[in-house]
Amino acid sequence: MTKRYTEEIFNFTATSDQCIKCGKCIPVCTIHNVNADEVTSPRGFIDLLGAYERGQLELDKTAKDIFESCFLCTNCTDVCPKSLPTDMVIEQVRADIADKFGIAWFKKAFFFLLRHRRLMDFFMKSGYAFQTCGFKIKEQTSSMQPRFSLPLIKKERLLPSMGKKSFLNSYPEMTDNGGKRKVAIFIGCLANYNYTGIGKSLMEILEVLEIDAFIPKKQLCCGAPAYFTGDFATVDHNAKKNIEYFESFIDEVEAIIIPEATCSAMIKIDYEHFFHDQPEWKARAQKLKNKVFMATEWLEQKTHLSELLASRGRRDLTVTYHDPCHARKMQGVYQEPRKLIGQSYAIKEMSDPNACCGFGGVTMQTEKYHFAEAAGKPKAAMIKASGAQVVSAECSACRMQINNSLHQAEAETVFKNPIELIAEALAPNPS
Known part of the structure; x- marks a missing residue:
């Protein structure tokens, strides 16, 4: 299933009116399964969003808490007989929440780093050097566990450890593997800084397949973390920078392959959704999407890797x-x-x-x-x-x-x- 793109998704009342209250979404809803309350269910979200747009629901801290409880897993849209885009209308209202209540300082700092690659490089490199001071490193899972509890971070949880060197800084921009074919790689932030073995493995696969690898060094975070949080200013900045950059080389490569589902979905699908009210940028996003693939998708469909x-x-x-x-x-x-x-x-x-x-x-x-x-x-x-x-x-x-x-x-x-x-x-x- 893929997301629908019609203007009705930006009309909360229209979406709410289409819900037939069949309840098929309830058993598959991730948040409802751990917090069994009708308001934190897909039809509850939709009903409240309709009331919010009609001025019958104040966007107070209670409403904020409800709308921030959705996992955006799209399970509801997958089973909905009307294919109602519950996740997308919640993404829209989260921008209103961010405008009214602001964004927590640590999220602001994180999203600021996602806008500036060099600052993020410096921060992650420094983090690698000092991570053993506050965390126990678990090499097998590329994870680290806090040595003591921190604000918002429990001592018993695992977090991804930081790599010694980012993927983007580990390889030249162009790697010639034979020159017969060429693809670009969009790596994603976690694979770039934390799970660096993913990019290394992708480079090894392309070498075996004799496909040249172009690594766009100026790529920015796709914007997904900010998008799901309601920081649309960061999304607008990063999406436009990425689109402009991709356009500079898109005709020279067969595809942009991405070993990350969230990044691929953001660039291929959500950019178009995000720019619904900016026709020029929406058209530019649409023009690029046909060359954007998840890595396994492209490798299985477009190469002889399976036979190999x-x-x-x-x-x-x-x-x-x-x-x-x-x-x-x-x-x-x-x-x-x-x-x-x-x-x-x-x-x-x-x-x-x-x-x-x-x-x-x-x-x-x-x-x-x-x-x-x-x-x-x-x-x-x-x-x-x-x-x-x-x-x-x-x-x-x-x-x-x-x-x-x-x-x-x-x-x-x-x-x-x-x-x-x-x-x-x-x-x-x-x-």
């Missing part, structure tokens, strides 16, 4: 695959990573691979972490029950959340991006 993996033999490892909300439900990408991984590894499906892991964005990971923690428990239980040694998903936000959930559940399952698994399968088998 099949020729390399099987690996003695079992994998269970989690479908990121921004991959399967927003972009229809779920078969491609399984087809590639399945050439080399045994896949054991969990009971509900489509269930949201509970990441939910910056607010859910900070002020509302108790909701994220609760939503992560059933996902960790599903992963453990699968019996797989590795859980995989093409999303570093899911990786951060699932690593923490597995840690809380004392599970030994290891998380790897499908790109990392594929690179390992292409390497010489040690046996």
Whole structure:
């Protein structure tokens, strides 16, 4: 399923009036499953948004708390017989919330860094140098655990550790792997600074395929963290900078491949949505979207990687695959990573691979972490029950959340991006 783009989504009352109150959204709603209250359900959100637009609901702290409780997982839109875009109308009202109540200082600081690559580079490099002072590093999961409780950060939770050197600063802008084909790589912030093995693995895959890799050095954060929080000024800045930059090289590459579901969905789908009232920028976003792909999507559809993996033999490892909300439900990408991984590894499906892991964005990971923690428990239980040694998903936000959930559940399952698994399968088998 992909998102609909009609002007009615910006009319909260029209969306509310279309809801037939069938309740199909309730059983699949991530927040309702951990906070069983009608107001924090898709039809509750929609009803309140209609009342808000009609002037019958004041946007007070109670309403703010309700609208910030949605995980934006899109499970409701996936089952809704009317395909009502509940997530998109909530994204819109969060901008009103940010305008009225402001944005917490730590979020402002984070979003400021997301606008300025050099400052972020400096901050993350400094963080790497001093992270062992406040955190215990867990190398196997590329995670770190606080040595003591901090504001908004519990001592028992895991966070992604910082890499010694970012992906963007580890490779030249152009890598010649034969010159027959060329793609650009948009890496995403977590893969750039924290889970740097993803980019390394993608470069190894492209080398084997003899496809040139262009790494656009001026790429900025896609803007998703700010978008889901309501900081539309940051989204506007980053989206326009990225679009202008992409236009400068888009005709020279076959595709922009992204090993991150959230970043891909933001650039390919949400840019168009965000610029609904800026026709020029909407058109420019639409023109680029046909060349934007999730990495496994493009590799499976546009290369002979699947056949190459099949020729390399099987690996003695079992994998269970989690479908990121921004991959399967927003972009229809779920078969491609399984087809590639399945050439080399045994896949054991969990009971509900489509269930949201509970990441939910910056607010859910900070002020509302108790909701994220609760939503992560059933996902960790599903992963453990699968019996797989590795859980995989093409999303570093899911990786951060699932690593923490597995840690809380004392599970030994290891998380790897499908790109990392594929690179390992292409390497010489040690046996």
